[in-house]
Amino acid sequence: MKQNNFLYLLNDALQNQNIQLALDSVKTFKAVDLADILSQLPLDSAQLLLINLPQRAYVFSYLAPEVQVKIGNGLSRADLAEIIGEMSSDKRADVFKQLDLEQQNALWPALAQAEREDIRQLAQHAEGTAGAIMSSEYAMLTAELNVAEAIQMLRFEAPDTETIYVAYVVDQARKLLGVVSLKQLILASEDTLIRDLMTTDIIFVTTDTDNDQVAKIISRYDLLALPIIDEQGTMVGIVTYDDAMDVARDEATEDFLKSSAVNASSKLSIKTAPIFQLYKKRVFWLVVLVFGSLLSGIGIAHFEGIISKNIVLVFFLPLLVGSGGNAGAQSATLMVRALATGDVVAKDWVFLMLKETLVALTLGLTMAAAVSILGFYRGGEMVALVLALSMMGIVLLGCLIGTSLPFILNLLKLDPASASAPLVTSICDATGVLVYLYIASQLLSL
Amino acid sequence: MKQNNFLYLLNDALQNQNIQLALDSVKTFKAVDLADILSQLPLDSAQLLLINLPQRAYVFSYLAPEVQVKIGNGLSRADLAEIIGEMSSDKRADVFKQLDLEQQNALWPALAQAEREDIRQLAQHAEGTAGAIMSSEYAMLTAELNVAEAIQMLRFEAPDTETIYVAYVVDQARKLLGVVSLKQLILASEDTLIRDLMTTDIIFVTTDTDNDQVAKIISRYDLLALPIIDEQGTMVGIVTYDDAMDVARDEATEDFLKSSAVNASSKLSIKTAPIFQLYKKRVFWLVVLVFGSLLSGIGIAHFEGIISKNIVLVFFLPLLVGSGGNAGAQSATLMVRALATGDVVAKDWVFLMLKETLVALTLGLTMAAAVSILGFYRGGEMVALVLALSMMGIVLLGCLIGTSLPFILNLLKLDPASASAPLVTSICDATGVLVYLYIASQLLSL
Known part of the structure; x- marks a missing residue:
């Protein structure tokens, strides 16, 4: 107000x-x-x-x-x-x-x-690369200056630079030789040469480095700015920490939206975006997933006989199938985020599949116990057995699908975040229908 | 290697x-x-x-x-x-x-x-507040110093401060009077008084401010550090931009995991966490969601008559019910992220519900068209009509549930991110079953 x-x-x-x-x-x-x-x-x-x-x-x-x-x-x-x-x-x-x-x-x-x-x-630089977000306004020094001269130089350059807290020491060809911070300059004696003061273990990236990689490096090394060089090794720009924060937030938003199959860039605002644009960002995956669910429908149609003889099976259908989807979505999300933050890399796959199997078995056992009690109460001991076995199988398969999909997308150079919860859920659903009704058809009378 | x-x-x-x-x-x-x-x-x-x-x-x-x-x-x-x-x-x-x-x-x-x-x-400070992540090592100046004295002072304080690029001007009681940057000091003439140089429009927060609020303010105003004051207005610490980046990343990770009903802190590593811990973080919601799916089962049981007469309905059950869940999950995710980034606030609710209704109608129409063709091919025109109407209703309800839930949680002072895709899906599933089978029971012969 x-x-x-x-x-x-x-x-x-x-x-x-x-x-x-x-x-x-x-x-x-x-x-x-x-x-x-x-x-x-x-x-x-x-x-x-x-x-x-x-x-x-x-x-x-x-x-x-x-x-x-x-x-x-x-x-x-x-x-x-x-x-x-x-x-x-x-x-x-x-x-x-x-x-x-x-x-x-x-x-x-x-x-x-x-x-x-x-x-x-x-x-010139492609969207999503360091070149596209860098600034060409950075403070430059030469190695032959002393500290007093360097500070005078920074004063002079200040209006045209994004930051004077980090200055880059370059040679005649603008090759990057070292980095010096204003803190170092302030603490050093006035006649120290920049050559002797500068840090030569420089962290830098090239213009074609991915944005999110740039943001990760700035965050990992707590940098104020990251120097960007071109293929010739010439310094061409810097990315500052505040731009890195924006990149990190936008990447997180995009991954988050992808997790629910919304194909949007972080720039999409649900408040100001036109309705048609919101429609466009959402309809593609919804329709794709319809065809995903058709697989479940086909599975069900195949087992129509056993269902109409044991209509109690339908009662448990959403529960069993849903559990596989939920467990799979959890696995996929854990994996997508671990790949995004760099906690996990491709070669961890075998180890993580084994570990996930153990987690899935403990989860499956808990769920099987819960559901078989319900099944016994509603359909007798054979139904309880069908439910317990199905639940174990469905949760195990769900977890393994959820864990694998982001890895497979990563291997195919696709964004692991496309392994959205709805996609994993939809695949796990179809698998779950088949597992459940196959086990039922083997154990129950037609 | x-x-x-x-x-x-x-x-x-x-x-x-x-x-x-x-x-x-x-x-x-x-x-x-x-x-x-x-x-x-x-x-x-x-x-x-x-x-x-x-x-x-x-x-x-x-x-x-x-x-x-x-x-x-x-x-x-x-x-x-x-x-x-x-x-x-x-x-x-x-x-x-x-x-x-x-x-x-x-x-x-x-x-x-x-x-x-x-x-x-x-x-003393609660986890998740500015007080718990702040550092008490910041550079302090008094207003009576001139620039030359202030720079000398910063040199002296440098070993014990997180940053000397921002210095805080305080009075005898440590009340915060102003902020001055090292850049301002370097550019000013040596005899300028800090009193005349300092910025007095200070952005600050109190010790009990939420972490994620701190990170948002630092990112919004591109600050190097944010001063923290206590209830008495005394300056007690700073949070630096690098800590804010860590907070923002951790918050994004936690929201991302919550989106698939994994109740984990950002510290959980799927690589190093013990199996039992991973089990614990996942089992609670999986079991809760089992009971959620039971509602769908109960709905199905209620309409067993119409199902056994029209077994073709089961074929379309996963598809219809799944579409509502998927659309709802999209809505919830868009809303959760918009609330998290501050793009949307509580008072936007009515406007967004109206907008979402329009988006949902366009999505529902598209989906209804797709599914009714399938329905006509498989079950005739009445089945096509049942499917089209159900799809419209289910997608609309799904979107409205997905949009409302994060708002309601926000109003109840709960984390909107708890409106995870699986939870929304599970609620939309049960609603979808009822809508579909009710419409079927009205239009098809028993």
């Missing part, structure tokens, strides 16, 4: 061209909060506020892509070129990618030569 | 007391990699290597809790007290918590007074 009242007054001030009042009222806001406010204002007010903000390029970079395009479209070409020019290189390339070809062409001449070159460089 | 050969030689050097050789061979390793190596060495070799490492406290803090206890148990009390004394305050408190009471008592007198006080302070 408070938020809405504030937006109402702010909008009023902007509509009345009372720009100073508007700016004063948002003076204490952080850039990301200002971006939220811009997204909620009417378009003309948002544009007016944005172009008057002192840190406008920074605020603009926090807007969601679709809002950037919407607000950007209404700005004069000169204003937009200025804002894009002021942005950091990685954010600038991101915005440029959103624009359609006509807009890009209109904007291109208004950008400075260096900015155009930067956009060209960064646009 | 290379890794194993290296471990073999390293172990050999240690067994022969050739400590210098061992140390030389790991000289270029980062602390986190050394921790990995220690975990893979035989216990006596690991202990020997650890106590001789120059950065041993730092390496020790990277070990998994169970390895810390194992290795720590074999060290002399003096060695262990020294290592724990050298650790950062948050890591020290974590280790201490692992030890049993006897070990704690044995170690207590060997620790310095300040270290004991620190452990006592940090141990």
Whole structure:
């Protein structure tokens, strides 16, 4: 409520061209909060506020892509070129990618030569790689400087770098020689040479390294920034810890959505996405899974005889089949996450299958005991036996399918996260139907 | 293979007391990699290597809790007290918590007074709160210093602080007045007063703030560290960005596991956890879900008459019921993640239910079309009609259940992530059975 009242007054001030009042009222806001406010204002007010903000390029970079395009479209070409020019290189390339070809062409001449070159460089790299998220604005030093000179250099470079807390020592050909932190510089005596101070065991990756690998390395080594080199070994950019946090969150979101067979990127917001887009992200797997369940139906049709003679079997059908699916989904999820966090690698497969078998047997025994009591009560001892044997078999198979599928996808270079719970459930269901009704047909009278 | 050969030689050097050789061979390793190596060495070799490492406290803090206890148990009390004394305050408190009471008592007198006080302070805070993960080692400045004095002060404090890139300006009572970054200090002229330089719009949280909230704030505002204050407004610690990354990863892992009804903490490794522990984390929900599926069974039993007259209904049972479960699981997962990332809040519920209804209708129509063709082919037009109507109803109900459950759990102050796919599936299954067989009993002849 408070938020809405504030937006109402702010909008009023902007509509009345009372720009100073508007700016004063948002003076204490952080850039990301200002971006939220811009997204909620009417378009003309948002544009007016944005172009008057002192840190406008920074605020603009926090807007969601679709809002950037919407607000950007209404700005004069000169204003937009200025804002894009002021942005950091990685954010600038991101915005440029959103624009359609006509807009890009209109904007291109208004950008400075260096900015155009930067956009060209960064646009070369495939989505999802270090090259696509890196920034080309990092602090560089040469090995011959002493500490006092280096600090002076960092002061000079500060406005154009993402961080001055880590500086990269390069040679004439921009080959990466070492890393030095501002902390090291502050603690060293002024005449120490950078050559003697720098760390030469450098952790770095190349432009084609996967995003999620970049995020993992930054997190593992608690880095502020990770240097990126090209195939020639030339330093071309850095990825900072805050971008790594965003990557890690987006990867986790995507894996999480895949776990329920939603094929969405992390950018999908259920609040703002159009209905057709939500439909599109969900319908494919739902229809695929229909055909998966058909297998269960075919299994059931095959055993129609034994079912119609022992209609009590139908009573236990959802329970038995469901248990296999649930156990399988658990196994798959544990495995997918372990592969994603690097806790498990492909060569652990045999060991994990053996271990999973033991876990599945203990789970199966517990479940078999529970279900056979129910079966005895409802259908007598033969039904109890059928249920106990089926449950053991179904849970065991479910666990093994759930454990294997992510590994197999991994081997085929597919994303293990595609082994979603619904897919595993659907495969385990069909298997479960066959196991259950086959055992029943062997032990019960037709 | 290379890794194993290296471990073999390293172990050999240690067994022969050739400590210098061992140390030389790991000289270029980062602390986190050394921790990995220690975990893979035989216990006596690991202990020997650890106590001789120059950065041993730092390496020790990277070990998994169970390895810390194992290795720590074999060290002399003096060695262990020294290592724990050298650790950062948050890591020290974590280790201490692992030890049993006897070990704690044995170690207590060997620790310095300040270290004991620190452990006592940090141990007060509940698990999962900012207080439990914060570090009490942060850089402090007073407002009256000028920039040159402040930098000198940071140099002096550096060995005992987690970071010198952010310093907190406090008054005599340790009330937080402002924040200043090392970048600001480096760029300002030497005689500027900290009072005039510091940022006073401080983002901070209290000791009882949830971990995941802390991680979200650090990520949202791209902070290097977040200051933590107590109820009196006194500054008591900081949480750094690298700890926030760990928290965010652990939260994502836990939500991911919950999505398949595995009740595990992020610390559970399927590779190293004992079988009984894996069993325990999985069996509870599997058994609960058995009783969930019983509801489906009861529904089926109630309609046994119509089933035995129209055995073709059984053929479509897994397909229809499964589709509701799958659609519901998708909805629940989208909602759980949106609540977790803050994309959606409680008051969006009505809007999202309306939106979900539209999405569900489009999904339901598609699915109904698909299944009614199959139904017509297999059972004639009445069966096709039953299937189409049932599918529409089941998908719609599934989506609404999946969307509501996380919200309801959230309202009840329970973790929305407990609305796991298997739980939603199981509820949707039972609903689906009733809808399908009720519609069938109305439209088909008994």
